[in-house]
Amino acid sequence: MTPYFSRYFGNPSSLYRFAHTSREGVEEARARVATALGAEPEEIYFTAGGSEADNWAIKGVAAAHRKRGDHIITSAIEHHAVLHPCRALEKQGYQVTYLPVDEFGRVDPADVEDAITDRTILVSVMTANNEIGTIQPVAEIGRVAHDHDVLFHTDAVQAVGAVPIDVDAMGIDLLSLSAHKFYGPKGIGALYIRRGTRIESLVHGGGQERGRRAGTENVPGIVGLGRAIELATADIEGHNRRIAAMRDRLVRGVLGSIPDTRLNGHPKERLPNNANFSFRYVEGESILLLLDAHGICASTGSACSSASLEPSHVLLAIGLPHEEAHGSLRLTLGDANTGEDVDYVLSVLPEVIGRLRQISPLTPACARMPEIE
Numbered sequence: 001m002t003p004y005f006s007r008y009f010g011n012p013s014s015l016y017r018f019a020h021t022s023r024e025g026v027e028e029a030r031a032r033v034a035t036a037l038g039a040e041p042e043e044i045y046f047t048a049g050g051s052e053a054d055n056w057a058i059k060g061v062a063a064a065h066r067k068r069g070d071h072i073i074t075s076a077i078e079h080h081a082v083l084h085p086c087r088a089l090e091k092q093g094y095q096v097t098y099l100p101v102d103e104f105g106r107v108d109p110a111d112v113e114d115a116i117t118d119r120t121i122l123v124s125v126m127t128a129n130n131e132i133g134t135i136q137p138v139a140e141i142g143r144v145a146h147d148h149d150v151l152f153h154t155d156a157v158q159a160v161g162a163v164p165i166d167v168d169a170m171g172i173d174l175l176s177l178s179a180h181k182f183y184g185p186k187g188i189g190a191l192y193i194r195r196g197t198r199i200e201s202l203v204h205g206g207g208q209e210r211g212r213r214a215g216t217e218n219v220p221g222i223v224g225l226g227r228a229i230e231l232a233t234a235d236i237e238g239h240n241r242r243i244a245a246m247r248d249r250l251v252r253g254v255l256g257s258i259p260d261t262r263l264n265g266h267p268k269e270r271l272p273n274n275a276n277f278s279f280r281y282v283e284g285e286s287i288l289l290l291l292d293a294h295g296i297c298a299s300t301g302s303a304c305s306s307a308s309l310e311p312s313h314v315l316l317a318i319g320l321p322h323e324e325a326h327g328s329l330r331l332t333l334g335d336a337n338t339g340e341d342v343d344y345v346l347s348v349l350p351e352v353i354g355r356l357r358q359i360s361p362l363t364p365a366c367a368r369m370p371e372i373e
Contacts, residue, residue, distance in 0.1 A: 001185065001227075004220040012217050013208055022219045029226025033190055036233040037175065038166035045191050045209045046222050050157035050178030051081040052202070053191040056213070057153045057174040058085040060199035061122045062094060065151075069119035071095045073150075075107050075136075076317040078126055081176075082155055083313075086124075095119070104266035105134035105318050113144045122151050127159035131314045131330060132265030133274025135163060142171025151197065157181055157189075161232030162240065162271050173197050177229075179221070183335070184228030188221030239335075244272035246333050246342050251275050253346040258353050264315060264328065273333045278315070278324045281363040282356040287329050290352040296345060299330045323362065 004025055010018030012026050027041070034041045047053045062072065074086055076098045086096045097115045099107055107125055116123075123145040128135045138154055145152040153174040156165060161182030167175060175192040179185055193199060193212075205214030232239075255261055260280040279287070284300030291298050300312075311325035320328075331345065357363045 001220040001224040004223050008219070012219055013206070022217075025219055025223045026217055029222045032226040032230045033177075033192075036160070036165070036229045037192055038168055039192050040195065042210070043192055043195055045193060045213050046217065046225075047189045047191055047213065048215075048218070049187055049189040050079075050155070050176050050181075051189075053176035053178070053189050054079070054081040054155055054157075055085045056191055056202040057176060057193075057199070058082065058122065058124060059089065060202055061151055061153070061174070061197075062089050063200035064198040065121040069117075069121040071097070071117055071119040072122045072124065073097045073099065073112060073115050073120060074124045075099045075101060075126070077101055077105055077129055077131075077314045078124070079130055079155055079157070082124055082126070099125075101134075101317055103319050104269075105129055105132050105264075105314065106266060106269070107136055107141065109137055109140040109144050112141050113148070116144075116148045116150060120148070120150050122153060124153040124155070126155040126157075127165070128156075128163060128271050129265070129314060130158045131312060132276045132318070133158075133270035134266045135159070135269045135271065138172070139170045146171050158271060160229065162236070162273065164233075164236055167192060167194070174199075179225035179228055182228050182232035185221050185224040188218055188225050190225065240272040243333050243335075243337075246337060246339060247273060247275050249339070250331065250333070250342050250345065253342070254349060257346065257350045261353075262320075262324070264318065264320070274330070275332070276328060276330045278320060279327045279329065279353050280324060281360045282327045282353060284326055284328050286356050287327075287352060290355070291348065294348045294352075296348060300328050 008021040010022045012019055012022035030041045030044045033044045047056065070093065072086060072094060074082060074096065090096050099111050099115060101107055112123060123141065125136055125141050127138050142152045151173045152171055154172055155176045157176055157178045158181060160177045173194045178189040201212050203214045208214055208217060251263055254277055255263060262278045264276040264278055288298055288300055311322055312328065315325035315328055
């Protein structure tokens with residue numbers, strides 16, 4: 001990315017000589033994204049991130065197909081970048097079906113088919129869940145949608161670089177991605193739009209991105225996205241083996257050392273780097289604070305830290321009671337992690353949970369863990 005911040009500073013949409021190198025960088029990145037998805041370069045459109053791509057896919061299809069229908073199908077565990085646009089469309093008179101999921105967070109393709117009506121214009125189901133890591137049967141859902149002549153969008157922000165994706169084989173018409181999820185820069189993403197798909201623009205203005213997405217191109221970000229996706233998809237199978245081995249050891253260690261603990265998400269059909277747990281009798285925010293004091297960065301499914309007392313909608317959708325959903329912890333592994341990191345977490349986490357249960361008024365006497373010296 002570095003030379004595109006300084007030496008290659010031209011506006012890629014201009015005609016002067018300084019623009020040519022910038023344009024070449026953008027188009028090379030577009031080709032790299034297309035290769036990673038099994039798409040064509042002209043089907044890739046750069047955005048400011050995954051949220052914009054999701055909004056564009058949903059609102060753009062809704063606007064372009066309003067005369068044909070006004071019904072959208074999605075799932076109850078989608079990212080808010082999908083759920084909130086759907087709710088906004090409901091206020092405009094569209095009908096939205098929010099499909100339930102099973103205890104592991106999987107959507108049943110049969111439920112998708114049952115929900116389709118003659119007014120359905122779009123099915124939007126994520127490839128993999130950002131909280132619990134469950135991977136959806138995307139190819140089957142895409143097949144169902146196409147059997148009924150309905151467009152299929154998938155939010156693949158969490159999946160790109162971790163799950164092999166072929167938009168043709170999986171029946172995907174629109175796909176959202178974000179660079180920072182596979183070690184690219186923040187603030188840049190892309191939307192794949194299958195050739196021939198009718199969709200209205202979300203951002204109007206200039207003629208950039210072949211007239212579909214206005215705004216001067218973020219050249220360094222686009223170049224970074226292109227290189228990052230190339231690296232992330234070069235050896236997905238080998239990468240997943242290494243990361244999943246650490247994840248599995250982490251899961252076994254946590255479940256084996258901390259009683260009243262549950263693994264959330266599908267035990268096998270899940271992202272290789274994701275481990276999401278619920279610990280009874282404790283609050284997720286308290287766990288995060290104590291882990292942070294030990295130099296461990298994690299997150300929780302509870303939204304309390306964002307001024308909401310409601311627990312994660314994903315954990316509620318898979319059937320967890322509120323008190324267990326509040327005691328959730330998501331640990332994700334990356335390329336920089338090692339087995340020593342897993343050992344460290346397994347040495348710290350039981351002590352943290354034990355300490356919190358000792359002071360929690362929710363903990364019954366029989367469930368209190370002995371404090372670890």
